[in-house]
Each structure stands twice: as structure tokens, then as C-alpha cells.
Amino acid sequence: MKTKDTKQVNFRIDKNLYERLKALADKEGRSITSQLNRILEEKVNATA
Known part of the structure; x- marks a missing residue:
């Protein structure tokens, strides 16, 4: 995947x-x- 084809996403996730x-x-x-x-x-894809 090329960098220009990506979007950065930041989020918090449960440690477990x-x-x-x-x-x-x-x-x-x-x-x-x-x-x-x-x-x-x-x-x-499964829900689309």
C-alpha cells in the first residue's frame, strides 16, 4: 500500500x-x- 493511498487514524484502544x-x-x-x-x-466488506 502506497503512503499516498493511506489516511492516518489515531484512537485509543482497551489494553486487553x-x-x-x-x-x-x-x-x-x-x-x-x-x-x-x-x-x-x-x-x-461483509456489511457493504
């Missing part, structure tokens, strides 16, 4: 949820940002 997200990202060999992109894209 963050740790679960980090563990999932580590398990799949992804960065947290990449993992969040994948999860959000799946959710948005």
Missing part, C-alpha cells in the same frame, strides 16, 4: 484488546497496522 490484537498479528506474522487493515476491510 490491544494485547489480543498484537498476539494475533504476531501469530500471523503481520504488523499491528496490517492486521487492523485486514480486520477492518473484512468487516466493512
Whole structure:
């Protein structure tokens, strides 16, 4: 993904949820940002 194709988003997340997200990202060999992109894209596509 090119930088010009992205938009920065800042938000707070529950510590427990963050740790679960980090563990999932580590398990799949992804960065947290990449993992969040994948999860959000799946959710948005499923409801569109």
C-alpha cells in the first residue's frame, strides 16, 4: 500500500484488546497496522 493511498487514524484502544490484537498479528506474522487493515476491510466488506 502506497503512503499516498493511506489516511492516518489515531484512537485509543482497551489494553486487553490491544494485547489480543498484537498476539494475533504476531501469530500471523503481520504488523499491528496490517492486521487492523485486514480486520477492518473484512468487516466493512461483509456489511457493504
